[in-house]
Each structure stands twice: as structure tokens, then as C-alpha cells.
Amino acid sequence: MHMDVQLAILCILTFVIHLIGTLAYAVRIAGVRTRRIAVSFALFNILVLVSRTSNSFQGPFLAKRIEENIHHGVAHGLLGDFRWLLFSATLATVFGAFLIPTFQRIFSRAVLHFQVNRSIPQLLMRGLFKGGLTQLKDIASLPAAANVTQMRVGHGISYWVILLNVAAVALWTIGVFASLYAGYLNPELRVTSSTLSSVVNGVATIMMFVFIDPHMSVMTDDVVEGKVSEPQFRKAIVWLVGSRIAGTLFAQALLVPAALFIAFIARSM
Numbered sequence: 001m002h003m004d005v006q007l008a009i010l011c012i013l014t015f016v017i018h019l020i021g022t023l024a025y026a027v028r029i030a031g032v033r034t035r036r037i038a039v040s041f042a043l044f045n046i047l048v049l050v051s052r053t054s055n056s057f058q059g060p061f062l063a064k065r066i067e068e069n070i071h072h073g074v075a076h077g078l079l080g081d082f083r084w085l086l087f088s089a090t091l092a093t094v095f096g097a098f099l100i101p102t103f104q105r106i107f108s109r110a111v112l113h114f115q116v117n118r119s120i121p122q123l124l125m126r127g128l129f130k131g132g133l134t135q136l137k138d139i140a141s142l143p144a145a146a147n148v149t150q151m152r153v154g155h156g157i158s159y160w161v162i163l164l165n166v167a168a169v170a171l172w173t174i175g176v177f178a179s180l181y182a183g184y185l186n187p188e189l190r191v192t193s194s195t196l197s198s199v200v201n202g203v204a205t206i207m208m209f210v211f212i213d214p215h216m217s218v219m220t221d222d223v224v225e226g227k228v229s230e231p232q233f234r235k236a237i238v239w240l241v242g243s244r245i246a247g248t249l250f251a252q253a254l255l256v257p258a259a260l261f262i263a264f265i266a267r268s269m
Helices: 005-034 037-071 078-117 120-129 133-139 145-149 159-185 187-195 197-224 230-268
Strands: none
Touching: 005 037, 005 078, 005 197, 005 230, 037 078, 037 159, 037 187, 078 159, 078 230, 159 187, 159 197, 159 230, 187 197, 187 230, 197 230
């Protein structure tokens, strides 16, 4: 497997999407620390816009690559491209996990600054040009070893939620990839196959919004109210981040079966 410029761009876009998705956990920690949960998520929406922009470019770029492979009769190599993209997702999630302590400190400062000045442009100017970047060396921090070594001692989150998170992340990771690969396997039905990505992503979204996010939202409120300790909350975050990494790895095994299933559904419709 080799990587050309087009594939490298796709890997970067995938990296950005999954990095921002992982840093969302740091936003919960920052919200708890500052007691400004709503403001924290409102500010995080700026990064969500970056993620969605990357996502909007990723699909067309990847679709064009598949179209070119079909046009030139390339029968091999595309699966390797998807393996690279999924590897980028895992790498971004691991990198994001190490960034969480630093990012939550940066984000906590941003929330408190916004609470006083209430100006997004001013916040961005301060972060980029008024000494914000020079402060990174003072607040940069690696994850505390205790958060990992104490994972065996009660994690405050059920194994059911952890397993659901693994499955949801895996499905969300391969949603577009599996549908496009299914279209590559059955070129005559590639339009139908590509539209089925919304079904795969829909299942993942339901799992996240119905089972996982409500559980974490209640736990976040419990921390703010003092019913759950911050160390216990951080351990729950560690478990969720670990399950997110596991989900991106599971996506490697799920890609081909999911693509074959989507191709079968497309033929059966």
C-alpha cells in the first residue's frame, strides 16, 4: 500500500474529524471545572464547524477517487486506501486522548474569558495573537497515570454503555466508507449504495443519542451537583475514550462485512 497526495489529504481530513470528536470529552471536563456547561458546548461548536467542513470535503474527494478507479478499471488497492483512512481515525483518537488534559485547561480558560467579554472574535484574537499560544508550554500536560492505573477500581459507567460506545463509534466511523466501498464492489448500484450510508450513521446516531449521551449528561450534572466526584467522572471519561479507540479498531474488521451487507441491501431494494 502506498499513499499519494490525494489519499494523504483524505487521511488529514479523517484525522481532523476524529480528533475533534475525541476532544469533545475534554469539553465535558472543562464544563464541570468551570460550572459553565452550556457555554462550554456553545464554544465547542466552533470546532464542530471545522469537523463538519472536513466531513463535507471528505465524502466528495473519496467518491471522486472511487469513480476514477472504476473508470480506469483499477480492481485492487482501494481497500488499502480505506485501511489507511481507518488508521488515521485511530491515530487521531489516540492523539486526542493525550491532548485531553491540555485541551481542557485551554478550553476552561477560554470559557472563563468568554464569560467576561462575551465576544468570539476577541476570544480568537486573544488565543492566536495576544500570548495565548505562548502559554501552551505552561499548561501543557499529559494524562495522569493514576487515571489509567485506577481504571480497575470502579469506573462509574456500566459495561453496557462502554460496549455500546464501541459499536456506535465503529458504525459511525465506517458509515460513509462502507457505503462507498459497496458502490465500488457493485458499480451499477453505487448511487443506491452511497445513499445507504445515512442508514448506518443513523443507527450509530441513535445509539449515541439514546443510550450514551443521556447517561453522560446525567453524570455531568451529578458532578456539578456534587453527587459524583470529579476523579470518578474522569475515570468514566477514560473508559469512554478507550472504548472510542477500540471502536475505530473494530471498524477495521467491520468495514468489509458492512460493505457486503450494504451491497446486498442495494441489490434487494
